[in-house]
Amino acid sequence: MTKPSSKRKKATSATSRDSTPPNDHDLEDISQEENPATATITVSAVEVTELTQEEQSDRLHLERKVERAFFEAGKALMELRDRKLYRSTHKTFEEYCRDRFGHNRRQSYLLMDAAVIFDNLEQKCDRSDHILPTNEWQIRPLSKLDPDIQPEAWEQAVESAKGKVPSHRIVKDAVQRIMERTKVPNTYQIGEVCQILVKDNPELRGKGGCWGIVSQANEFSCTVRMWDGEYAIGLQHLKSYNYLPAECEQMRVICDRISRVYSSGLEESVQRFLESLGKVNRSYLTALEEKVLSLLEAEIAN
Numbered sequence: 001m002t003k004p005s006s007k008r009k010k011a012t013s014a015t016s017r018d019s020t021p022p023n024d025h026d027l028e029d030i031s032q033e034e035n036p037a038t039a040t041i042t043v044s045a046v047e048v049t050e051l052t053q054e055e056q057s058d059r060l061h062l063e064r065k066v067e068r069a070f071f072e073a074g075k076a077l078m079e080l081r082d083r084k085l086y087r088s089t090h091k092t093f094e095e096y097c098r099d100r101f102g103h104n105r106r107q108s109y110l111l112m113d114a115a116v117i118f119d120n121l122e123q124k125c126d127r128s129d130h131i132l133p134t135n136e137w138q139i140r141p142l143s144k145l146d147p148d149i150q151p152e153a154w155e156q157a158v159e160s161a162k163g164k165v166p167s168h169r170i171v172k173d174a175v176q177r178i179m180e181r182t183k184v185p186n187t188y189q190i191g192e193v194c195q196i197l198v199k200d201n202p203e204l205r206g207k208g209g210c211w212g213i214v215s216q217a218n219e220f221s222c223t224v225r226m227w228d229g230e231y232a233i234g235l236q237h238l239k240s241y242n243y244l245p246a247e248c249e250q251m252r253v254i255c256d257r258i259s260r261v262y263s264s265g266l267e268e269s270v271q272r273f274l275e276s277l278g279k280v281n282r283s284y285l286t287a288l289e290e291k292v293l294s295l296l297e298a299e300i301a302n
Contacts, residue, residue: 010261029192059141068112070114070115070118071118074112074115074116074136077108077111077112080093089292091287092287093108094108100287105284106244109244109247110140112246113244114140117139117147117150120147120150121133121150126155131164131165132165133165136166137168138167140168141153141172142175143244145179149289152178153178154166154171154174157170157171157174177265186222186235188217188240189212190214190215191213191252192240192242192243193211193247193289194213194222194241195209195210195211195216195240196210196224196226197235197239198237198239199236199237207226209281210226210278211278211279211280211281212224213251215230220234221235222238226255226260227262227274228262241281241283247284254277257301258274258278261293264300266296277293
């Protein structure tokens with residue numbers, strides 16, 4: 001008989017606890033949880049002082065260092081390569097760059113080409129606003145243009161970027177506009193390395209897949225130098241390897257070396273080896289190919 005009374009007491013007790021009015025601190029917490037947007041955030045004002053003339057000069061000096069970082073790297077790499085300062089530890093410049101700097105095959109050449117372009121822009125662009133590239137990727141598209149036109153393309157890119165350092169895409173668009181404006185039917189340049197496409201041209205039989213170096217750019221054809229002579233080839237039978245300028249120069253040297261050995265009249269098996277080098281789809285010789293070619297050069301020199 002006492003159980004119902006006990007339940008009523010518990011219910012009354014619970015109701016009593018729930019109806020206890022919250023204190024001010026609890027109301028503040030509830031208010032913040034229910035509507036965070038009404039929370040008040042106190043922000044301390046920070047006074048920004050103007051730079052002194054000396055600080056402005058230091059800032060500009062440091063900004064120039066940041067801009068020239070990749071330029072200095074490219075210039076240093078060129079000197080290391082040209083003076084062969086890697087020769088005491090490595091056989092090739094490429095192996096040295098990989099081991100010393102962790103560069104893949106193209107990175108060093110990209111930096112060296114970028115350094116040449118940066119130097120050209122620094123000399124020829126209007127530097128009143130001090131807008132120059134800050135990394136190699138930004139100016140890589142400029143490598144497709146002649147040095148005399150590169151500053152024009154860069155300044156157009158800066159204008160498109162509203163006076164800021166332009167991105168790779170903006171520079172690429174500026175280069176494309178200039179290339180379309182010139183409307184040159186033959187876009188191949190002297191020294192460019194191309195692959196020969198035989199297609200339906202019987203005169204090129206045996207040359208399919210070989211590489212050659214453009215020695216003359218005509219209106220609708222190119223004169224291409226290969227290991228066994230020069231050939232006039234229509235544009236439809238050429239495909240650029242899109243090598244960097246430094247890689248094209250490297251291939252020119254290889255072509256000269258192969259030609260000298262090929263024209264010396266060594267046995268047919270040697271000529272077959274040299275012809276195989278004329279079909280490599282890379283801008284360098286392997287260590288073994290370099291060793292064999294050097295041996296053949298030494299043989300014809302005796």
